[in-house]
Structure formats: structure tokens, C-alpha cells
């Protein structure tokens with residue numbers, strides 16, 4: 516077994532494993548320990564450190580490496596501190612031990628999502644500073660709480676704070692996903708979450724009779740219409756190899772409720788759906804579609820929207836865009852393949868993009884299966900270390916983007 520004390524272990528890997536052992540796991544993340552760890556990194560690296568308590572007990576930590584030209588907007592490197600829960604019995608190793616096997620795979624909750632990225636940012640900065648570099652643009656690293664449960668006590672509040680405005684972020688990097696091939700995926704937008712509850716009302720009565728116009732038969736109709744739409748989108752994705760999940764609208768039936776007894780026809784039944792709207796979907800037209808499905812199902816069918824993201828934004832991946840040119844240029848120089856995609860789920864990038872900051876979702880993990888939120892989440896130490904090389908180049912390029920009209 517390889518261990519932390521192994522003489523040949525790269526110090527960045529040792530640091531990564533230390534961070535993985537901090538139990539920032541929901542439902543009760545130990546944010547205090549993570550913030551203390553980050554403050555220690557700031558002291559060690561000689562970086563500015565600011566703590567912003569966006570809600571009681573929810574601290575955003577900002578580590579800052581000042582640039583040489585304070586007039587320019589800054590580069591923001593975001594990562595979340597929290598991780599999702601585990602089913603320990605399904606893991607080969609304790610998910611909070613950061614066990615490294617003989618091949619070099621590090622097993623831990625957060626190994627991919629996204630403690631790897633937090634440490635890679637820090638270690639890239641360490642290397643660049645040690646090499647004596649200075650860049651025109653300031654680099655801020657933000658470490659946020661609460662992302663895994665929606666960011667409501669994290670990034671959502673942080674972007675409204677004066678401390679956030681004061682960072683003057685011009686461009687941001689945030690999390691992406693692993694890619695099992697040689698290529699790296701980069702996300703330039705994400706789909707919008709809509710959680711929709713269809714409520715069907717109808718005639719109640721004794722279940723031994725043929726009751727007319729029941730809640731159940733109309734709910735069945737509306738569910739069928741939504742599932743037919745789901746199938747259409749599924750086929751559209753399947754039949755076009757150029758389309759990725761993020762480019763179509765998906766939906767799943769995730770809640771079904773109603774009924775009081777086997778022999779009572781209920782007056783109300785409901786069905787809840789998790790929709791993910793592709794960025795090219797017009798929200799108004801989509802809401803009309805929901806209305807149409809209700810009308811088609813019959814009188815007494817209505818819907819409520821419990822979660823509705825209306826601020827879908829797309830970050831430019833046009834070669835004429837200076838941020839994209841700097842980002843993608845690194846991959847060209849390193850002879851690495853980039854695959855731009857739309858993130859299928861929701862990340863904190865949506866809050867950044869919504870306040871006008873272009874953001875790319877990128878986690879440097881190629882040749883790695885997508886294991887976020889999964890059992891045995893793991894990352895190979897060589898992929899992790901290669902990620903630091905990539906970030907070192909990315910930070911150099913992005914923090915050197917010349918003055919832009921948007922820099923004011």
C-alpha cells in the first residue's frame with residue numbers, strides 16, 4: 516500500500532490527500548476545518564486572505580495574488596469546499612481516508628468533485644510564485660460553501676456582496692467533469708433547472724364504481740405527454756452523434772403523490788418532474804408548452820414551478836474572444852484536445868455568468884471515468900499532477916490577457 520509518508524510522494528499529492536480528509540460532507544460539512552486549512556495555505560504561499568460570511572456559519576474564503584496592473588479586471592478561480600454524502604458500504608476504501616492504491620489511484624469523496632481543482636489552483640500558484648512570475652491581472656481563488664445543495668448559502672449570496680464586486684472579476688474558471696478519453700472537456704454554459712409539479716383534480720368516490728373525470732386519469736394523460744416529449748428529446752440526442760446531453764432538454768419523473776386508501780378515488784394527485792432546459796430553449800415558450808400539456812390533459816389540471824432558472828448565459832468560445840483565445844491557446848500549445856460542451860446539471864458558474872462574468876467549467880481530468888457523486892470516486896495522482904501543469908499554463912495566459920474595453 517502506498518501511503519502519505521511514502522518518501523517518493525509528490526508534496527502536492529500529499530496536500531491533496533490532506534484536504535480530502537477534511538469532512539466537508541453533507542448534511543453537516545465541517546467548513547471550519549476547511550477554512551482553517553485554506554488560511555494556512557494563504558500564510559504558506561504569502562497570499563492575501565479574506566473571509567466573507569455570506570450566511571451564519573457559511574464562509575467564502577478568498578485567497579489573492581495581486582497583479583502588477585490593478586487597473587485590469589481579475590481572474591477568478593472558483594471551487595466549492597463541500598462534498599456529497601457517501602454510501603460507505605459500497606466503497607472499497609474509507610471515503611475520507613484518501614487511500615492511495617499501488618497504482619496511484621486516490622480514493623476519496625471529493626477526489627473529482629472538486630477538491631482536486633482547489634489544490635491544483637493552489638499548487639499552480641505556488642509553482643508560478645516560486646519561479647518568480649508576476650502577471651498583470653490579479654488572481655483570486657474563491658473557496659465557497661453550499662454548492663452541492665444549490666449554492667443558496669454560498670455563491671448565490673456571495674455575488675451580491677460588495678466584497679465580490681471589489682474583486683472586479685473579469686473572467687472565471689469553475690468546475691467541469693472528467694473525460695474518459697484523451698480529450699479534456701470544457702463547459703461554456705449549462706442547462707436550466709425547472710422543477711415542475713403537475714396537480715390534477717377530479718371527482719372522488721367509491722373505488723368500486725366507474726367514476727368519471729378522475730384526477731388519476733388526467734394525471735396519467737399529462738404524465739404521458741411529458742414522457743412523450745422526453746422520448747423525443749432522447750431520440751434527438753441518440754440519433755445525432757454531434758449532440759451531447761447538455762444540448763438537449765431532459766426530463767425525469769421524480770415524484771408521484773396521491774391517494775388515501777385503496778377503495779377511495781382521490782380528488783387530487785400530483786406528478787413532479789425535473790426538467791433541464793437546453794440554453795437555446797425560450798423559457799416563455801416552454802411555459803406555454805406546460806400550459807398546453809395541462810389543457811390537453813383536461814379541466815382541473817394545473818402546474819406549479821418550484822425551481823425555475825431564467826438566467827441562462829453562454830460564455831463565448833469564439834476565437835475572437837480574448838479569454839477563450841487565451842484558454843484554448845494553452846491546449847493548442849500543449850497539443851491537447853479540448854471538447855467544448857454545455858454542462859448537463861447546475862453549478863455555481865450559473866451565478867457568475869448571471870452577473871455578467873464569463874465563466875468556463877473545467878476540471879483537468881482526461882483518461883478518467885466520470886465518478887462524481889459515485890461510489891469509489893477516485894483520481895490518479897499522475898492525472899492530478901498533470902492538472903497542475905495545465906493550470907500553471909492557464910493562469911499565466913489568462914492573467915496576462917491584455918487590457919480589454921470591459922476593463923474600463
Ligand SMILES: CSCC[C@H](NC(C)=O)C(=O)O
Pocket residue numbers: 663664665666708822860861862
Ligand atoms: C437546485 S440546485 C441543484 C444543483 C445540482 N448540481 C449538481 C452538480 O448536481 C443539480 O444540478 O441538480
Ligand SMILES: [Zn+2]
Pocket residue numbers: 595628629662690
Ligand atoms: Zn461540484
Ligand SMILES: [Zn+2]
Pocket residue numbers: 599628663887888
Ligand atoms: Zn457535486
